[in-house]
Amino acid sequence: MNAPDALLRPFEQLSFDDLFVRSHAADPGSHNVPRQVPGAAYSRVIPTPVAAPRLLAWSDVLGESLGIARPAPGGGVVADVLGGARVLPGMQPYAARYGGHQFGQWAGQLGDGRAITLGEIIDRAGQRQELQLKGAGRTPYSRHADGRAVLRSSLREFLCSEAMHHLGVPTTRALSLVATGEGVVRDMFYNGNPQVEPGAVVCRVAPCFVRFGNFEIFAAENEAANLQTLADWVIRHHYPHLGEPGPKAYAAWFDEVCGRTALMVAHWMRVGFVHGVMNTDNMSILGLTIDYGPYGWLEGFDLDWTPNTTDAEERRYSYGQQPQIAYWNLTRLAGALSDLVGDDDALRAGLERYRIDFGTHWSQMLADKLGIAAQAGDDPLIVELFGLLQQTETDMTIFFRRLADVPSDADATAEQRLAPLRDAFYAPGAPSGEHGRVLADWLARHAQRVRDEAEPPAQRIARMQRSNPKYVLRNWIAQQAIDAAAQDDMAPTERLLELLKRPYDEQPEHADLFARRPEWARFKPGCSALSCSS
Ligand code: AMP
Ligand code: MG
Numbered sequence: 001m002n003a004p005d006a007l008l009r010p011f012e013q014l015s016f017d018d019l020f021v022r023s024h025a026a027d028p029g030s031h032n033v034p035r036q037v038p039g040a041a042y043s044r045v046i047p048t049p050v051a052a053p054r055l056l057a058w059s060d061v062l063g064e065s066l067g068i069a070r071p072a073p074g075g076g077v078v079a080d081v082l083g084g085a086r087v088l089p090g091m092q093p094y095a096a097r098y099g100g101h102q103f104g105q106w107a108g109q110l111g112d113g114r115a116i117t118l119g120e121i122i123d124r125a126g127q128r129q130e131l132q133l134k135g136a137g138r139t140p141y142s143r144h145a146d147g148r149a150v151l152r153s154s155l156r157e158f159l160c161s162e163a164m165h166h167l168g169v170p171t172t173r174a175l176s177l178v179a180t181g182e183g184v185v186r187d188m189f190y191n192g193n194p195q196v197e198p199g200a201v202v203c204r205v206a207p208c209f210v211r212f213g214n215f216e217i218f219a220a221e222n223e224a225a226n227l228q229t230l231a232d233w234v235i236r237h238h239y240p241h242l243g244e245p246g247p248k249a250y251a252a253w254f255d256e257v258c259g260r261t262a263l264m265v266a267h268w269m270r271v272g273f274v275h276g277v278m279n280t281d282n283m284s285i286l287g288l289t290i291d292y293g294p295y296g297w298l299e300g301f302d303l304d305w306t307p308n309t310t311d312a313e314e315r316r317y318s319y320g321q322q323p324q325i326a327y328w329n330l331t332r333l334a335g336a337l338s339d340l341v342g343d344d345d346a347l348r349a350g351l352e353r354y355r356i357d358f359g360t361h362w363s364q365m366l367a368d369k370l371g372i373a374a375q376a377g378d379d380p381l382i383v384e385l386f387g388l389l390q391q392t393e394t395d396m397t398i399f400f401r402r403l404a405d406v407p408s409d410a411d412a413t414a415e416q417r418l419a420p421l422r423d424a425f426y427a428p429g430a431p432s433g434e435h436g437r438v439l440a441d442w443l444a445r446h447a448q449r450v451r452d453e454a455e456p457p458a459q460r461i462a463r464m465q466r467s468n469p470k471y472v473l474r475n476w477i478a479q480q481a482i483d484a485a486a487q488d489d490m491a492p493t494e495r496l497l498e499l500l501k502r503p504y505d506e507q508p509e510h511a512d513l514f515a516r517r518p519e520w521a522r523f524k525p526g527c528s529a530l531s532c533s534s
Helices: 019-023 060-066 075-082 149-166 213-219 223-239 247-271 319-341 344-370 380-391 396-403 414-422 433-453 459-468 475-486 491-499 508-513
Strands: 042-044 056-058 094-096 098-102 105-109 115-122 128-134 174-184 195-206
Touching: 019 042, 019 094, 019 223, 056 075, 056 149, 056 491, 060 128, 060 174, 098 213, 105 213, 115 475, 128 174, 149 174, 149 195, 149 475, 149 491, 174 491, 213 319, 223 247, 223 319, 247 319, 247 344, 319 344, 344 380, 344 396, 344 459, 380 433, 396 414, 396 459, 414 433, 475 508, 491 508
Parallel strands: none
Antiparallel strands: 042 094, 056 174, 094 115, 098 105, 115 128, 128 195, 174 195
């Protein structure tokens, strides 16, 4: 529903706050060069101005919830601010210091190397929200990199943040996409082919951007006072229902972080999202999906699939690994909090909660996807389905969405059961032969189960459709929007932004986007393979 215009203000008239900056230890240094920043939670840093900021895309849904009117085309002053060329009164821009485990190894200080928070505003629901620019130039945490981001990765972050929100997956949001008018040099596949690409800045929005890694750096550097200040601040402002910070609240807080992370990862699994770089610096303390980089969406269902070429060997962050990796990341957080909490049994209980919660959420979501009742323990029907889906390339989104169309009556033939699913298979003529027989047999048993459980059909189908999106941001679809944007055509981006507001609705006018990956996209960079170069 559109907010009445009277409730929306021009961006320039917002009042900005700086609670994070006021609450934590600042870097005493002010020179903006890459360096270690011991003792600090953040460094003050002004975005580096860009040549010609121009507003390319805007999220009306988020803008309205923040109480911000849509800027005029091109953006004017708003493009200046959200492109990093101008700082408004009340903003105290900063880059946060954090560390992290990258691909299983402690990496020391990382920090916001290209993200700069401008300030905080209070949204229409009364919730504080940080506005953070990604790609806004160098900070003390940039290490050897340039602090910039390219259009392709920024557009991917912009669209996916909003798509995930509408899918019901906890996530940071994206308000705007601004072209910088400057080129950025990237060697997309680290293979000696650097190219100049158009630069862009995304404005991301979240109640806070604190990561597991913010705690890890303080623990690793024995900065106990900073660690406690940050924990107390997160509890007071973001987990206020846990009461005054102290031993009890710390344990309850870790427990809740575990619970939120379990829910987030279960949703990823449900919609076929693969984050791609689940390093601990990319894990939000609020349980939000954060840092959209070389992420991807399953097309063929494959537990072993990862879009990230940097991880092609080890496949540490592949689709099926995500639940375990989140657990491992939580053990790193537990390690960092151990001295503060002073009760390792409580931390172990939190980790156990993760396992239990993930299991509960995932079985319920799978049961919803299949239109059956969740069972305690492994459900043989689901275990067999996973085997079948892996056997031949089967489009995850189409298969699950169409499952609701499979007849559940006892006298349906094998062909009648298979017919609604045929679009999900990549091999011509599939499913056929032995695979077709086994799948038809599985569908017959699924139908039997549906009849036995006797849930009213309309209710069952609605439950399935709410759990099985029709439209997700398929990699090749995002790539088409990127290719058009590079030619200054934002129409495909606008179309996706609209479409993905209602991913569970039929929207037959967009049926061309409910389609298997076309063959041209199978090996095209950006469609099947992505790197961290962004
Ligand atoms: P990521 O893998 O994208 O989460 O990034 C890991 C670390 O590298 C973070 O500290 C980022 O801020 C930093 N980083 C990534 N890309 C850049 C860049 N172009 N310039 C500066 N820092 C970067
Ligand atoms: Mg990151």
